[in-house]
Amino acid sequence: MGIDFVLFDRLVELSTRYRPAERSLMLGRQGFRIQTTFRQEYERTLRRHGIDGRRFDFLQDDGYAETLMRKLGFGEVETMDFSDYEGASILHDLNRKPPRELENSFDFIFDGGTLEHVFNVPQALEGVFRMLRPGGRIVSANGLNGWHGHGMYQFNPELVWTFWKRACNCRVIDCRALPETPHSQYGPVVFNDPAERGHRLRLKDKIGPERTYLYYEVEKTAESHLPDFALQSDYEAKWQGHDTAGVTRFAETRS
Numbered sequence: 001m002g003i004d005f006v007l008f009d010r011l012v013e014l015s016t017r018y019r020p021a022e023r024s025l026m027l028g029r030q031g032f033r034i035q036t037t038f039r040q041e042y043e044r045t046l047r048r049h050g051i052d053g054r055r056f057d058f059l060q061d062d063g064y065a066e067t068l069m070r071k072l073g074f075g076e077v078e079t080m081d082f083s084d085y086e087g088a089s090i091l092h093d094l095n096r097k098p099p100r101e102l103e104n105s106f107d108f109i110f111d112g113g114t115l116e117h118v119f120n121v122p123q124a125l126e127g128v129f130r131m132l133r134p135g136g137r138i139v140s141a142n143g144l145n146g147w148h149g150h151g152m153y154q155f156n157p158e159l160v161w162t163f164w165k166r167a168c169n170c171r172v173i174d175c176r177a178l179p180e181t182p183h184s185q186y187g188p189v190v191f192n193d194p195a196e197r198g199h200r201l202r203l204k205d206k207i208g209p210e211r212t213y214l215y216y217e218v219e220k221t222a223e224s225h226l227p228d229f230a231l232q233s234d235y236e237a238k239w240q241g242h243d244t245a246g247v248t249r250f251a252e253t254r255s
Contacts, residue, residue: 002031003065003112005038006182007141009045010215011110015072016049018137020107024069025131027094027114029079029086032058032065038182065112074108094124103130111140113213116151125163129170132220137173144177144214145207155214157191157201158232164218165193167227171219177203180211195233 003011034042034055042055053071060067064086069077081088092098095118109128118124128138143154157175164170177189186208194201231239 002033003068004180005035005041006178006180006213007112007215008032008042008068009182010139010141010178011068011072011074012045012049012051014139014217015051015074018108019073020075020136022075023106024075024077024108025090025106025110026065026069026077026079027109027111027128028081029088030065030110030112031063032060032068033063034059041182069110074110077110094118094127095120096123096127098127098131104133106131107133107136109136109138111138111142113142113151115140116142116147116153116155119152121153126226129168129220129224129226134220134222134224137217137219139215139217141178141213141215144212146180146209146211157214157216158194160191160214160216160218161193161195162230162232163227164216166195166233167230168224169221170224171221172216173219174215174217176215177207178213178215179208180213184208184210186210186212193233195237198234198237200234 039055046053046055051072058068058071066077066079069075078090079086079088080090080092080094082091082093084091090102092102094115109132111128115121115124115128132138143150144156145154147154157177160172160175165172172193175191177186177191179186179188186206189203189206191201
């Protein structure tokens with residue numbers, strides 16, 4: 001999808017509190033161009049977060065985002081794609097397990113709208129987990145609503161809390177609905193963990209019809225691990241204590 005203004009705003013904010021120690025990876029070679037409709041907002045975001053510079057300082061001639069990432073302090077970002085048609089530095093099919101030399105390799109992984117185009121989402125998520133180092137972070141922005149016909153999927157905050165927190169024991173730092181249009185009347189909606197209340201999130205009339213990202217930031221810790229299975233939180237709450245709970249679980253042990 002590329003890095004539009006609202007994702008630029010999130011990355012600028014992130015740069016004030018997180019800097020990867022070594023390698024960074026971008027899933028898909030994301031583009032970065034100034035949205036003329038919001039051109040004044042870029043400088044406002046930079047000033048608000050105490051960063052000296054103008055919007056044009058972050059552009060590069062070919063329209064991609066490596067300069068933006070480097071100048072925000074995320075390092076010399078490597079790029080991963082299925083094909084080299086956009087000049088990605090690492091070729092890998094996210095439908096498959098990453099090669100061993102990429103495991104525990106990256107302190108920062110940015111997914112600016114790639115996972116929704118991958119058919120085997122569970123394998124892709126586990127692949128991202130494998131590639132992150134303990135202490136590393138994944139930042140993702142994929143379609144939550146309004147991206148009709150754009151990718152294979154639109155995602156739900158339940159996926160973030162179920163997979164990353166409960167199944168993988170990672171730390172969810174941020175999980176929100178992020179409208180593509182800044183200052184939307186719906187605004188960002190922060191999603192809490194549904195398991196804390198034991199029922200699904202009540203989102204009626206909170207998410208607008210416009211294009212909206214599911215934006216999240218997750219940290220892999222030393223205690224994180226790949227899951228044998230993942231269960232949706234409200235069903236898991238209903239099953240707890242039931243006589244037949246857990247009798248029929250088809251779980252594959254990850255290696």
